[in-house]
Amino acid sequence: MTYSGEDDRNRSNPSDEDNDIYTEDGSIRPDFLALVGAAIADRDIIFLRQNVTRLHESEIGDLLESIMPDQRLALIRLLGDEFDMTALTEVDEAIRLEIVDQLTNEQIAAAIGELDSDDAVYILEDLDQEDQEEILAKLPFTERVRLRRALDYPESSAGRRMQTEFVAVPPFWTVGQTIDYMRDEEELPESFTQIFVIDPTFKLLGVVDLDRILRTKRQVKIEAIMRETNHPIPAVMDQEEAAQLFEQYDLLSAAVVDDNDRLVGVLTIDDVVDVIHEEADEDIKRLGGVGDEELSDNVVSTVRSRFAWLFINLGTAMISASVIGLFDASIEKMIALAVLMPIVASMGGNAGTQTMTVTVRALATRDLDIYNAGRIIRREASVGIINGLMFATLLGLIAGLWFQNYQLGMVIGAAMIINLIAAALAGILLPLLLDKLGADPAIASSVFVTTVTDCTGFFAFLGIATWWFGIH
Amino acid sequence: MTYSGEDDRNRSNPSDEDNDIYTEDGSIRPDFLALVGAAIADRDIIFLRQNVTRLHESEIGDLLESIMPDQRLALIRLLGDEFDMTALTEVDEAIRLEIVDQLTNEQIAAAIGELDSDDAVYILEDLDQEDQEEILAKLPFTERVRLRRALDYPESSAGRRMQTEFVAVPPFWTVGQTIDYMRDEEELPESFTQIFVIDPTFKLLGVVDLDRILRTKRQVKIEAIMRETNHPIPAVMDQEEAAQLFEQYDLLSAAVVDDNDRLVGVLTIDDVVDVIHEEADEDIKRLGGVGDEELSDNVVSTVRSRFAWLFINLGTAMISASVIGLFDASIEKMIALAVLMPIVASMGGNAGTQTMTVTVRALATRDLDIYNAGRIIRREASVGIINGLMFATLLGLIAGLWFQNYQLGMVIGAAMIINLIAAALAGILLPLLLDKLGADPAIASSVFVTTVTDCTGFFAFLGIATWWFGIH
Numbered sequence: 001m002t003y004s005g006e007d008d009r010n011r012s013n014p015s016d017e018d019n020d021i022y023t024e025d026g027s028i029r030p031d032f033l034a035l036v037g038a039a040i041a042d043r044d045i046i047f048l049r050q051n052v053t054r055l056h057e058s059e060i061g062d063l064l065e066s067i068m069p070d071q072r073l074a075l076i077r078l079l080g081d082e083f084d085m086t087a088l089t090e091v092d093e094a095i096r097l098e099i100v101d102q103l104t105n106e107q108i109a110a111a112i113g114e115l116d117s118d119d120a121v122y123i124l125e126d127l128d129q130e131d132q133e134e135i136l137a138k139l140p141f142t143e144r145v146r147l148r149r150a151l152d153y154p155e156s157s158a159g160r161r162m163q164t165e166f167v168a169v170p171p172f173w174t175v176g177q178t179i180d181y182m183r184d185e186e187e188l189p190e191s192f193t194q195i196f197v198i199d200p201t202f203k204l205l206g207v208v209d210l211d212r213i214l215r216t217k218r219q220v221k222i223e224a225i226m227r228e229t230n231h232p233i234p235a236v237m238d239q240e241e242a243a244q245l246f247e248q249y250d251l252l253s254a255a256v257v258d259d260n261d262r263l264v265g266v267l268t269i270d271d272v273v274d275v276i277h278e279e280a281d282e283d284i285k286r287l288g289g290v291g292d293e294e295l296s297d298n299v300v301s302t303v304r305s306r307f308a309w310l311f312i313n314l315g316t317a318m319i320s321a322s323v324i325g326l327f328d329a330s331i332e333k334m335i336a337l338a339v340l341m342p343i344v345a346s347m348g349g350n351a352g353t354q355t356m357t358v359t360v361r362a363l364a365t366r367d368l369d370i371y372n373a374g375r376i377i378r379r380e381a382s383v384g385i386i387n388g389l390m391f392a393t394l395l396g397l398i399a400g401l402w403f404q405n406y407q408l409g410m411v412i413g414a415a416m417i418i419n420l421i422a423a424a425l426a427g428i429l430l431p432l433l434l435d436k437l438g439a440d441p442a443i444a445s446s447v448f449v450t451t452v453t454d455c456t457g458f459f460a461f462l463g464i465a466t467w468w469f470g471i472h
Numbered sequence: 473m474t475y476s477g478e479d480d481r482n483r484s485n486p487s488d489e490d491n492d493i494y495t496e497d498g499s500i501r502p503d504f505l506a507l508v509g510a511a512i513a514d515r516d517i518i519f520l521r522q523n524v525t526r527l528h529e530s531e532i533g534d535l536l537e538s539i540m541p542d543q544r545l546a547l548i549r550l551l552g553d554e555f556d557m558t559a560l561t562e563v564d565e566a567i568r569l570e571i572v573d574q575l576t577n578e579q580i581a582a583a584i585g586e587l588d589s590d591d592a593v594y595i596l597e598d599l600d601q602e603d604q605e606e607i608l609a610k611l612p613f614t615e616r617v618r619l620r621r622a623l624d625y626p627e628s629s630a631g632r633r634m635q636t637e638f639v640a641v642p643p644f645w646t647v648g649q650t651i652d653y654m655r656d657e658e659e660l661p662e663s664f665t666q667i668f669v670i671d672p673t674f675k676l677l678g679v680v681d682l683d684r685i686l687r688t689k690r691q692v693k694i695e696a697i698m699r700e701t702n703h704p705i706p707a708v709m710d711q712e713e714a715a716q717l718f719e720q721y722d723l724l725s726a727a728v729v730d731d732n733d734r735l736v737g738v739l740t741i742d743d744v745v746d747v748i749h750e751e752a753d754e755d756i757k758r759l760g761g762v763g764d765e766e767l768s769d770n771v772v773s774t775v776r777s778r779f780a781w782l783f784i785n786l787g788t789a790m791i792s793a794s795v796i797g798l799f800d801a802s803i804e805k806m807i808a809l810a811v812l813m814p815i816v817a818s819m820g821g822n823a824g825t826q827t828m829t830v831t832v833r834a835l836a837t838r839d840l841d842i843y844n845a846g847r848i849i850r851r852e853a854s855v856g857i858i859n860g861l862m863f864a865t866l867l868g869l870i871a872g873l874w875f876q877n878y879q880l881g882m883v884i885g886a887a888m889i890i891n892l893i894a895a896a897l898a899g900i901l902l903p904l905l906l907d908k909l910g911a912d913p914a915i916a917s918s919v920f921v922t923t924v925t926d927c928t929g930f931f932a933f934l935g936i937a938t939w940w941f942g943i944h
Contacts, residue, residue, distance in 0.1 A: 025838075191681060214651055214654045248530045276745065284829060285830070290830055307859065338800070343792075372767065387782060
């Protein structure tokens with residue numbers, strides 16, 4: 001993005017480094033930040049209008065995230081009407097709330113009137129009921145009805161993410177009529193890739209891609225070139241499910257319909273890309289034991305989001321410790337057991353995590369189903385046995401040499417085989433079970449899997465040693 | 473997707489369960505699979521043509537993944553020319569290679585001629601040089617030149633993913649001329665959302681979205697409505713970087729240009745969605761210690777992909793074991809230490825993984841940069857101290873009561889605080905360091921982080937105990 005451009009959109013040339021507000025590693029250039037910071041301090045509205053207003057909404061979002069908290073509101077106030085509120089949909093939730101909280105409802109209402117409905121809903125849904133109502137009351141009637149309807153759909157549903165602006169025509173229009181309509185109509189959506197065909201009750205009849213219209217002679221009727229359905233998405237459908245339809249059928253946009261198959265909005269690929277990103281994010285964070293954390297969260301909310309997980313882990317770690325406690329007499333007589341036991345547990349934990357990661361991801365992408373589950377379970381068990389045998393030999397030799405006790409080597413080898421098989425089975429069966437029970441396998445799998453491998457590892461190693469060496 | 477439909481694309485209505493080949497949980501319906509299986513056995517080409525050929529390519533891909541390996545080739549052979557090779561781009565790599573290996577180069581060449589260039593490249597790039605050349609030699613000249621050029625770009629580059637079919641017009645054409653051209657031209661891409669404006673040397677001058685053309689009067693010149701640039705993507709740019717541009721600027725398609733800014737192809741959002749998915753997949757799998765594994769991999773390649781990680785973990789586990797070995801005399805005198813020590817290590821491992829997950833993800837999405845790194849490091853350290861204090865108190869009390877030894881409780885509490893701070897710092901600093909060194913922080917972070925927390929946990933707990941209780 002050049003510091004000042006002429007056209008109305010997309011002025012950046014990413015290969016042209018000198019004009020880019022980003023450095024090579026994707027952060028905003030320090031010299032640009034310094035200029036903006038100075039302009040905010042000097043209340044230099046002219047500089048800000050020239051160099052900030054013209055940025056893409058996502059660039060303004062990055063800029064807001066990179067400047068100091070007190071500069072954010074100052075910048076928005078200085079830009080006034082020229083500030084594009086869409087930028088707020090591009091920043092972390094914590095920063096968005098911080099900014100919106102400091103604006104009056106009048107300011108928010110004025111700004112929201114300018115936005116596409118999906119962006120407006122994105123900002124409104126985070127506010128409390130009372131503020132929402134106050135802001136909606138200040139909007140024109142049609143706008144208000146549209147936004148209220150979108151907000152009535154459940155959180156994370158297609159209805160919340162849809163845009164209520166779309167182009168729809170009757171089936172008996174010709175291509176020529178349709179093109180003339182689009183040339184004359186002022187109130188078209190900002191951009192669109194297909195038009196919908198509806199009956200007088202707004203029932204969805206079909207859809208026509210814009211390239212199809214452009215390839216067709218003027219006198220052809222729309223109904224002759226429309227496709228019958230385009231995976232219409234029920235407004236109450238979960239956004240994740242809708243995203244999967246987009247991915248599977250390579251859709252660019254899809255009609256959103258209400259319970260009576262009436263067209264209420266359009267879901268577009270750019271929102272779906274955000275959903276795909278969010279869902280992947282969620283999986284990664286849940287596997288890592290952090291909740292819906294964002295990078296901009298403060299210390300208190302971060303502590304809170306991580307405490308629960310650590311607390312559960314404390315409980316499971318104590319279960320493993322109790323297993324060790326069963327064998328304290330053995331450890332006292334053979335201290336090498338205490339030295340070696342974490343190795344067996346740790347190998348099991350890692351092998352279990354490997355299998356679990358593959359399983360959780362396959363469940364999330366719907367690649368794992370009843371047809372291949374049996375095969376995958378058998379494969380994982382085989383992998384567990386083979387890796388178990390290999391690492392049993394390796395660790396057995398090392399332990400035997402380390403403590404000059406080949407029997408101890410055999411004992412730890414046996415424990416390793418048992419634990420790697422247990423790890424493989426826990427890694428695939430626990431996520432499958434959680435999924436069957438309707439829980440998200442990403443959330444709890446890793447704590448369960450490592451509990452299984454820790455307990456099995458300690459019990460197998462210490463138990464076999466106690467039996468083999470005849471310790472009482 | 474209905475079992476037999478009429479129109480040429482997108483016949484499915486996902487809300488209409490009876491006609492859907494999928495069950496509610498996203499796997500293919502058993503009765504449909506049984507019918508297809510029987511038809512393959514009976515060589516019932518008519519049934520297969522009616523019910524398989526008409527499916528969407530991604531549905532055929534799912535079908536291929538769900539049937540037995542020997543049925544796959546039989547199905548493809550029975551369908552012959554009617555089999556849509558695009559479906560092969562929708563299946564796991566292992567299955568694709570298995571199928572392609574059994575087809576002759578003539579068959580592949582014939583099928584590839586029908587595909588969009590990006591799909592053709594997708595299939596060709598997995599083959600060895602010799603087969604590639606043989607297949608290319610059988611294709612018409614233009615086709616061959618286009619594919620060879622795409623294959624010449626580095627793996628995972630935009631040039632490999634781009635489609636070489638696009639619509640380009642000169643700037644002095646009018647909207648009317650452009651529409652007439654599209655109405656008459658037979659060789660247009662299957663679908664497109666924008667047209668490019670080029671000079672006689674194919675230098676990219678601008679881009680026009682189709683909706684803009686439809687809104688504009690016939691006599692207006694293209695140069696009057698084109699946007700100057702649309703984030704042209706250098707063909708050698710990494711696909712991940714290109715995907716980030718699509719996400720940031722909500723692009724639907726973007727021009728791909730060569731070193732001389734000449735238009736060579738177009739990258740479309742559907743390919744980018746696949747890239748986003750693959751990259752998230754890669755991150756999740758690397759964090760879980762599995763390489764570029766796919767669900768369809770066999771036992772041998774799975775063992776191989778997991779062995780390296782487990783081998784490294786064996787090494788680090790032995791380092792931690794040696795730390796315990798330093799204090800064997802202390803453990804012998806106070807067996808409670810052996811029972812409790814895994815708790816300290818495990819809590820550290822989990823806390824470290826939490827911080828690491830957030831850090832790795834933030835680096836992948838470019839949310840973490842020089843402006844907030846300092847703040848995030850301070851936040852993580854604070855979170856470590858606060859959680860350390862809380863869990864130190866909790867575990868200290870539990871351990872004190874368990875072993876009736878309040879001094880032991882204090883010792884373990886102190887070790888816990890030290891280890892949770894170490895975990896927080898390792899969780900953020902190690903990924904940052906790996907990133908700085910140009911390594912993918914997702915690959916190696918978790919093994920380094922848990923090594924730090926295991927060693928610190930054992931050393932702090934056993935060391936403080938040895939010192940406090942004066943054990944020699």
